[in-house]
Amino acid sequence: MKITSFRPDFNLIKQDLLTAFYFEDQDTASFTALKQQSPVLIDDLVNKKVLTAKLGSVTPLIGHANLPCSHVLVIGCGKSADFNESSFIKTLKTLAAEAKKAVSTSVAVAIDEIKPAHRSVQWSVEKATETLLTSLYQYDATKSQKAEPSALTHIAYIASEENLELAMKTGKSMAHGINLARELGNLPANICDPAFLAEQSINLADAYDEIDVEVIEEHQMTEMGMGAFLAVSQGSDKAGKIIVIKYNGGAVGEKPHVLVGKGLTFDSGGISIKAAAGMEEMKWDMLGAASVLGTLSAIAELKPAINVIGVIATAENMVSGGATRPGDVVTCMNGKTVEIINTDAEGRLVLCDTLTYVERFEPASVVDIATLTGAIVVGLGHHATGVYANDEQLQHKLISAGLSSWDRGWPMPLWDDYKVDLESPYADFRNVGSRAGGSITAAIYLAEFTKNYSWAHLDIAGTGWNSAKEGASGRPVAMLTQYLLDRVQ
Template sequence: MISIQVSLRPQSPVAVHPLLPEQKLTTSAQAITTEQVIANFLASNEHQGKFGSIRSIYMNDGTRVAFVGTGNIDKLNLQKLRSLASKTAQKLNKNNIETADVYLTELEVAGVNLADKVQAIAEGIWLGLYTFDNYQTKEKDKQTKLSSINIVIHGDESKAKQALAAAKAIAAGTIFARNLGNHPGNVCTPEYLGEQASSLAHPKLKTTVMDKAAIEKAGFTALLAVNQGSNKEPRFIIMEYRGADNDDAPIALVGKGLTFDAGGISIKPASQMDEMKFDMCGSAAVLGIFKAVIEMNLPINLLGVIPSTENLLGGAAYKPGDIITTYKGLTIEILNTDAEGRVILSDALAYAAEQKPAEIIDFATLTGACVVALGGQATGLMGTSDAIKQSLITSGQKTHDRVWEMPMFEEYQEQIDSKIADIKNTGGREAGTITAACFLSRFVDDIPWAHLDIAGTAWNMKGTDISPVGGATGAGVRLIVDYLQQKVQ
């Protein structure tokens, strides 16, 4: 991560100013229009104001001034500001500029204060510059790269620095989640996930990583059933962060940790099966959130629960038609071994509910049906608590890590009732995302609960302004950290 700072004064020989449509400039840039070279530049440039376009010139004193187009300022919001900062940093990096002052906080965004703008700009820079090239053996590009950015502000420097620190922690958590998702399945195994969870050492954090023997002793039998087809041991990860009073019930975060999902006996099509290394992005989100919360030292109690395994086709693999017993004691009729995420989550949710948290939020790349319904633009949201759901919607709008609620009418529950067991692990094609959530709801008791289906948002093969092509996005991290921040403010 490059160095970013905020200050009231410029620090660099390169200055980046916003350029609004019709050659309009913000306050700091207006002060330099008396320079003839600037006036000539503005008069001759045809593409001024186009969103993300950058044009630069050298001044007579050897300094450099760049103008970045803002597009229609009526549509400017925090996400546009993140994107603009990302595009700016990428262009500076491409042009071998080592350091620059940016004046993007001078842009007016309705309903947004200086701290919000600083956080958005910093997030955009850090996330926009993210790359994952760990497995490329070719010699790395040695040309000069962007090393530092100074965000020039006009206002409360103390609050701006606090916002920058929050942005750094959130970006670090998001990048941590992205890296986990981007590692291949032969590297990011259940054991590796356990090691990464243990790496988040902190005085307020206790981490327990159960191996197969401990899992068997604890009775997480649904996780063990899915694991039968793999020769790699499962892991059951428990994380307890105590940032508030010990008497305060924690918020439980539960993440699906399928480090590779071939579908088991109900094998997936070969096309794009390689992307099933991303099936652990729910667990990556939980770990990324914990990393951010630790770095921010949030005064809140959290419980993290991650069941992790592969879903493969070994001779001992569980089969369609099998009936398995869960940690909670409920029995499941297995109709499709590729509906395994909800099976392992049943043990994790039941364990989390047993700890009596204040609420439970789970994250899972759970259903292809959610991708069909929402594409990659929003995470599916379901649950039993209107208060949690509304707060998640609000945080999603602010962070652009968006969610969209789907109904959970009582009638949907009938689709997962089994004639020979308590429930079955798929309710059929109709309302597949919703019936998967209905399945999970049987394991949370009366604890307020929300389910986030990130199947469409956890990775993006096309890429976005703040997320690279063909990689994990870190979906859920920025959403939940903002959600937690609102609880402690």
Template sequence: MDYFTTTSAASRRAASAIVVGIYDRNKLSQAAAEIDKASDGLLSKLLKSGSISSKLGKASVHHSLQGTRAQRVVTVGLGKADEFGVAALRKATAAAMTALDSHKITELVSYLTLEPAGKASPYYLARHTVQTIGDALYRFEMMKSTRRSPAPTLKKVGLAVEKRADSAQATLGAEHADAIVKSMSLAKDLGNLPPNVCTPTYLARTAQKLAKEHARFDTKIVNETEMKKLGMHSLLSVTAGTEEPAKLIVMQYKGNGKAAPVVLVGKGITFDSGGISIKPGPGMDEMKYDMCGAASVIATMAAVATLQLPINVTAVVPACENLPSGKATKPGDIVKSMSGQTIEILNTDAEGRLILCDALTYARRFKPAVTIDVATLTGACVIALGHHTSAVMSNNDALANELVASGVSAEDRAWQLPMADEYTQQLKSNFADMANVGGREGGAITAACFLSKFTDGMNWAHMDIAGTAWQTGSRKGGTGRPVPLLTQFLLARAAVLP
């Protein structure tokens, strides 16, 4: 996709389609007012007749509109002017893309980027617009043999700016958004692939391929034999019931000399049956998404490498399946983690923390400045925050605040949940150093408290994305979250934001 900026008036812009907005009470946006004037009040007449709606997210396509040079003019409702922010901008842009879905357009110019969306800068107006367009164009059809949708024809996206001085910011926003879109598509693809294709070995090969495609990038794969020598018996206990070999994927991007890296740890359970504590059948197919933490971490590494950020980032991805068999770990088994601490496994369906704890211990060897683990860890998090917001828990409030702020800027929201010793007490075991579950109450928090036992002395945060990594129902599919949040965090850390 090619991106450009323009200061041209909307009526004089030649393109396959242009997008303008209408606020509540029939208030025309800047570009819509200019088109209305050029068309002798045609938009005003359409508003009065009810042919155009100002309701947020309602879009209409008008062909060869009088007084304009564009082949199509898309009018989209923006809602109340005093409530129009980045979220509304994205909803309006998505609605315009839906309205254009059946139209073969090669060039689209958005004039919504001229609107004061919560006083967002030209950088963020462009970035959110391009990201929304990219999200709308995503399709997953690689497993279909017939009836595939036609490939998108859109090749160029224009972003209207108030003055030429804003072009540099808007262009940078489009560049960053393009990398985020491609990385989110990778994360979606990995999540949407069936578990008989997207195995731990497939994830490992994907990481190796990325290393070959980008500079300053190296990938190492640790096999089960090496894991045993390292003492990663907690991780290996999860994969005991399957024939598919586990992989520990280690990706290193070096963009800033010998500076301490940010380490991202992603949960990679490529299929989670629950093990001996088997899950109920309905919806179990969606447990292929239990590797979305791994997918988001791998995809974020791709974004960092694409943008060649001046920062060091390392990803550690423990990847395996969780299946029942005669060799599977049983409730009541006790295993020793790489840290030397022992764990009584009361529920084999609480397996994510068992692979993450060894990965966190492994991550210490990189002497990280910051360690962030990302995991579809608990159903309790979905109960607490629904499907809209990811959870953040940390042993450092400043780090948690940094992640939450990154989510706000990226429009990929997260919320901090508390951690305290009272929750940790729920993990007591009569027979081992700790149990792997602490009861139903505060389940997302006790899971984080379990992981905290392996992060002493580390600047660490845990993200539970169980509610945000994929959608269910008729729109079932990976979301690519929290790639935008993580990329924003790293962009800020690399000090490349305008």
């Protein structure tokens, strides 16, 4: 995709599609240009209420005389005072959908006109690029009839500000990372299994000199005493793996920032088997791993001067004669014992040993990302990622990165009061507490394995995907990428 910008002059538009933004309470330059060139047409459409300023409404103008280009979309933006970041994204998604239908090859976007208050033109260009490119994503990997590729090959921003190249590049790289995470998440579990994720990681290393990959197999986990991880993977015929992806962009010896992704490529629940209805959605239990790969892809493309290590804890949670039973007690890598009350609380088991493992990197920070609990969906819905941390500054930095990238998170507590729920008479602790505060007690469990470094946990069960129809969202790739870019000195 070619992405450029040019100074505001509607007489110089060479693209075949122009978006004119129409607010209820003020005229934009693009809408004014339309009225000046086609006053009778525009007045007639307004009087007949064909053209409306309702947010997300679209009025296509094709084949009329005196238009700035062959195809114009008038997109309603509501009231200017109410136009915010969410309105901005809805407007860009509307534009992308209409551009697909119009089979346009190039589009001109007057980005200054829809810049949200308190946001810069740089931010608007970056977020618009990300939104347009992710809106053009189509899944067809397992369909016999492939989707028609988008005809759009050129996005041109009409902007009063110059030097927008970095914003375009950042938005483009974020979009590539988000779409990679979505593609991995949407693939079925018979294709996207632990070995497949390892293969994709190796492909990433082949594409970028800055990336190295190491794959840790189950026999190595046994030697390291990863009893919790192996308790999950032992029920499957497919071996679990820990995939270590190192991006070496910073100085030698500079402490890395570590991302740990939960990669349960299918979660049947194990012996504590899930209900059949909706179980097909459990292919999405690896979205934490997908977000790590997506973020590393974006970082490798942008090449910031920072060291990052992505660690993917991947396995299947299946039912077999060799599967772990409720009531089993296992020993974790750090020597702690865990009574497994519910085998469907498996994500915290693969993560806890992996979180112990990453101590060896002497990390500057560790962030794990997991579709961990249904409780976070009850608490926050599908809009905000739950952000836990043993370091308030780290929690603040992640939430700030989420606000900056509009991939938002919400702070959650890690109070000692909740620890009583994990007490066990047969082990150091159990792997689940009561249903009340289930997302918090899951994070409390993970916190037991992160005492030696600054750590945060992102519960993305509500934000990693919204519905079977929409598929994987690619969140929180934008938040994570922004967090890492903010760490560059």
